[in-house]
Amino acid sequence: MAQFTRVSRSVGLITLQNPPVNALSAVARQGIVDAVKRALSDPKVKSVVICGQNGIFCGGADIKEFGTNITGPPLVPMIHAIEASNKPVVAAIEGSAFGGGLELALGCHYRVAHSKAKLGLTEVTLGLLPAAGGTQRLPRLIGVPAALNLITTGRHVTAAEALQLGIVDQVTDHNAVDEAVKFALSVAGKSLDARRISTYPCPCPSDVDALFEEVMQKVRQSARGAIAPIACVQAVRAAATLPYSQGMEREQELMATLFTSGQARALQYCFFAQRAVGRWSMPSGARWDTSKPRSIHKAAVIGLGTMGRGIAVALAQTGLSVVAVETQEKQFMEAKKMVSGMMERGAKRHGTAPPLDKITYSQNIQAVADVDLVIEAVFEDMALKEKVFQQLSTICKQGTFLCTNTSALDVDHLASQTRNPELVVGMHFFAPAHVMKLLEVVYGPRSSPQAVATAMQLGKKMGKVSVAVGNCRGFVGNRMLKPYLEQALFLLEEGATPELVDGALEEFGFALGVFKMSDLSGLDVGWKVRKGDGLVEPGLASGPSARIRQGRRYSPLGDLLCEQGRFGQKTGQGWYRYDKPGSRVPRYDPWLHSFLEEYRTQHGIVARRIDQQEVLERCLYALINEGFRILEDGIAAGPEDIDIIYVFGYSWPRHRGGPMFYASMVGLAKVLERLEHYHQAHPDVPYMQPCNLLRRLVASGSPPVHKWKEAIKKLRSQL
Numbered sequence: 058m059a060q061f062t063r064v065s066r067s068v069g070l071i072t073l074q075n076p077p078v079n080a081l082s083a084v085a086r087q088g089i090v091d092a093v094k095r096a097l098s099d100p101k102v103k104s105v106v107i108c109g110q111n112g113i114f115c116g117g118a119d120i121k122e123f124g125t126n127i128t129g130p131p132l133v134p135m136i137h138a139i140e141a142s143n144k145p146v147v148a149a150i151e152g153s154a155f156g157g158g159l160e161l162a163l164g165c166h167y168r169v170a171h172s173k174a175k176l177g178l179t180e181v182t183l184g185l186l187p188a189a190g191g192t193q194r195l196p197r198l199i200g201v202p203a204a205l206n207l208i209t210t211g212r213h214v215t216a217a218e219a220l221q222l223g224i225v226d227q228v229t230d231h232n233a234v235d236e237a238v239k240f241a242l243s244v245a246g247k248s249l250d251a252r253r254i255s256t257y258p259c260p261c262p263s264d265v266d267a268l269f270e271e272v273m274q275k276v277r278q279s280a281r282g283a284i285a286p287i288a289c290v291q292a293v294r295a296a297a298t299l300p301y302s303q304g305m306e307r308e309q310e311l312m313a314t315l316f317t318s319g320q321a322r323a324l325q326y327c328f329f330a331q332r333a334v335g336r337w338s339m340p341s342g343a344r345w346d347t348s349k350p351r352s353i354h355k356a357a358v359i360g361l362g363t364m365g366r367g368i369a370v371a372l373a374q375t376g377l378s379v380v381a382v383e384t385q386e387k388q389f390m391e392a393k394k395m396v397s398g399m400m401e402r403g404a405k406r407h408g409t410a411p412p413l414d415k416i417t418y419s420q421n422i423q424a425v426a427d428v429d430l431v432i433e434a435v436f437e438d439m440a441l442k443e444k445v446f447q448q449l450s451t452i453c454k455q456g457t458f459l460c461t462n463t464s465a466l467d468v469d470h471l472a473s474q475t476r477n478p479e480l481v482v483g484m485h486f487f488a489p490a491h492v493m494k495l496l497e498v499v500y501g502p503r504s505s506p507q508a509v510a511t512a513m514q515l516g517k518k519m520g521k522v523s524v525a526v527g528n529c530r531g532f533v534g535n536r537m538l539k540p541y542l543e544q545a546l547f548l549l550e551e552g553a554t555p556e557l558v559d560g561a562l563e564e565f566g567f568a569l570g571v572f573k574m575s576d577l578s579g580l581d582v583g584w585k586v587r588k589g590d591g592l593v594e595p596g597l598a599s600g601p602s603a604r605i606r607q608g609r610r611y612s613p614l615g616d617l618l619c620e621q622g623r624f625g626q627k628t629g630q631g632w633y634r635y636d637k638p639g640s641r642v643p644r645y646d647p648w649l650h651s652f653l654e655e656y657r658t659q660h661g662i663v664a665r666r667i668d669q670q671e672v673l674e675r676c677l678y679a680l681i682n683e684g685f686r687i688l689e690d691g692i693a694a695g696p697e698d699i700d701i702i703y704v705f706g707y708s709w710p711r712h713r714g715g716p717m718f719y720a721s722m723v724g725l726a727k728v729l730e731r732l733e734h735y736h737q738a739h740p741d742v743p744y745m746q747p748c749n750l751l752r753r754l755v756a757s758g759s760p761p762v763h764k765w766k767e768a769i770k771k772l773r774s775q776l
């Protein structure tokens with residue numbers, strides 16, 4: 058797992074060999090310890106280079122080992138032995154040096170990086186801290202403020218930035234291992250006294266307390282309840298205030314509390330879940346590894362509203378030729394200006410040229426005749442979309458994939474409007490489409506595996522986390538959101554306030570509570586959908602039927618607000634009030650509170666005290682129960698798919714691992730018991746009735762989340 062060879066006569070070359078990312082597994086660590094010993098004891102070796110095979114230095118500790126009985130030599134003494142060596146050791150960094158990989162490099166006396174390499178102390182993203190000396194060495198090397206930034210965010214830096222910060226000594230466009238060997242030859246025999254980072258004093262600003270207080274406040278705010286970033290600040294503080302050996306003790310102490318925490322488990326689950334969703338499968342048996350995608354060179358976007366503009370930008374930024382079609386004159390002119398502005402701002406941020414020439418605009422749908430793939434992004438109206446699909450089916454060349462960016466509508470019905478329904482899939486982007494990472498790829502019963510594979514691959518190329526899901530109203534994300542939103546409204550009816558509900562959800566870790574989020578998205582969006590579904594009945598201000606639709610409990614609160622022209626941020630009033638239309642800071646609105654009181658009186662509801670726990674249980678368990686139904690229906694292939702959709706598309710706090718992982722952490726029996734309780738209390742809310750799959754999982758001993766897929770398969774075969 059680490060090969061030792063002698064090169065250029067006197068350089069000991071140690072190559073990490075643990076594909077695919079040269080992670081520091083027990084065997085790899087043993088290999089390094091053995092190879093270092095060999096290099097140090099070989100009198101012909103005057104200096105040493107450590108590199109990784111296949112163009113990647115090291116992806117850090119082996120995450121798969123966490124939670125198991127870890128054997129083999131620990132990282133800290135291994136890195137100390139390298140630093141203490143009396144022969145110079147040079148790290149040759151190609152590809153990635155992340156987490157323990159960068160900590161290993163910081164134990165070396167010199168670092169040479171390829172210009173395309175990326176470096177980072179990424180442990181915080183896994184709920185940990187850089188506990189192989191990273192929190193103690195990095196601040197000594199680059200100073201406290203820069204180290205805090207890297208360690209608390211886990212962000213990746215380019216080789217150029219690493220050079221600027223002083224993390225690496227040389228950057229090369231040539232072969233980094235060859236350059237490191239040359240470097241090692243040049244430093245052989247030189248004193249290493251000034252090269253051991255652990256011996257450096259930590260450069261510190263004069264007012265350490267003030268600095269750390271300020272940083273801690275900022276980190277707490279952005280952490281949304283995650284504990285690892287806080288522990289990272291505490292560990293760096295130890296570097297700034299204690300001698301190295303005591304700092305190391307503090308690092309280990311803090312790590313011990315993180316290592317076994319539920320948050321670390323959740324974040325590590327997300328790491329693997331994110332990769333697992335790429336290995337998609339369909340109920341037909343079609344899979345990622347047996348379905349060949351087609352290359353897309355030219356794509357079209359139909360409809361340049363908010364979504365269409367974002368999609369066009371995202372496609373152009375991927376390097377594709379894009380035909381952007383908008384038939385309405387006013388929208389066409391406005392969209393052209395907006396799209397160019399979005400690309401220019403994006404390019405400025407990345408220091409690149411805006412890909413303006415990648416997009417051609419047209420007001421005529423005939424312009425899409427020769428594209429490989431179309432993404433329809435017209436208004437969310439089935440009749441309009443039907444018409445567009447009928448046109449596309451006759452205009453486009455043979456074999457063009459036809460995709461719809463719908464957030465809820467029936468993809469199979471749209472496929473039925475075309476000559477080749479197998480070429481039709483849904484591509485559900487999230488707003489703003491050029492920024493948000495999530496893409497739901499929706500397959501209908503007639504979508505071909507190739508169409509799904511192509512949309513999944515295109516999503517990946519666009520930098521999206523793509524999840525393949527089945528076709529049903531709202532797919533996965535929005536279908537689960539519906540009971541969540543409804544519960545929030547019912548809670549208001551019963552005595553809660555928007556502030557109370559949002560406060561509970563934000564404390565849980567959501568960036569925005571449900572009412573702030575609705576104000577941001579626009580209340581009119583849901584109103585329009587409810588009108589389309591025949592749920593809005595303006596005449597029914599009171600009486601028992603005012604709060605019942607289709608035999609189920611219904612809350613008209615949202616409709617009543619919309620009737621008042623309160624659409625949220627855009628009108629300056631919604632569940633909160635805003636200083637002016639378009640303002641973003643929600644403020645307490647006395648009008649809304651009187652309105653709620655009047656509403657309750659009108660409907661004979663006596664407000665009761667509702668606590669945060671009830672808010673969380675009702676909103677989250679309703680959403681989770683729908684998640685189980687989605688699994689039962691085969692709309693999502695596994696809990697990982699649902700969790701990744703929620704983490705990337707709905708700001709579910711990553712350190713809680715997604716709704717299905719969260720349910721497994723709470724305990725399925727407890728979720729079942731609470732759902733039963735709430736269903737008994739609210740029998741007119743059918744979706745609170747615990748789903749059969751949940752009952753069966755509990756009956757089969759509540760297997761851990763990574764075993765659900767298998768358990769579901771078994772349960773299905775028993776039916």
Ligand SMILES: C/C=C(\C)C(=O)SCCNC(=O)CCNC(=O)[C@H](O)C(C)(C)COP(=O)(O)OP(=O)(O)OC[C@H]1O[C@@H](n2cnc3c(N)ncnc32)[C@H](O)[C@@H]1OP(=O)(O)O
Pocket residue numbers: 077078080115116117118119120121153155156157158179180183185186187188189329332333
């Ligand atoms: C204390 C804690 C310490 C000291 C640590 O070091 S914690 C680990 C810190 N390391 C990281 O955070 C890096 C994690 N890995 C990545 O960011 C990326 O994998 C990569 C940039 C290194 C490579 O990216 P890419 O080429 O796109 O490949 P994938 O991400 O798809 O990964 C390929 C497979 O390798 C598995 N993998 C990646 N890193 C590790 C790791 N550190 N330990 C174990 N396995 C790892 C990854 O899961 C993929 O496998 P599958 O899941 O697809 O089976």
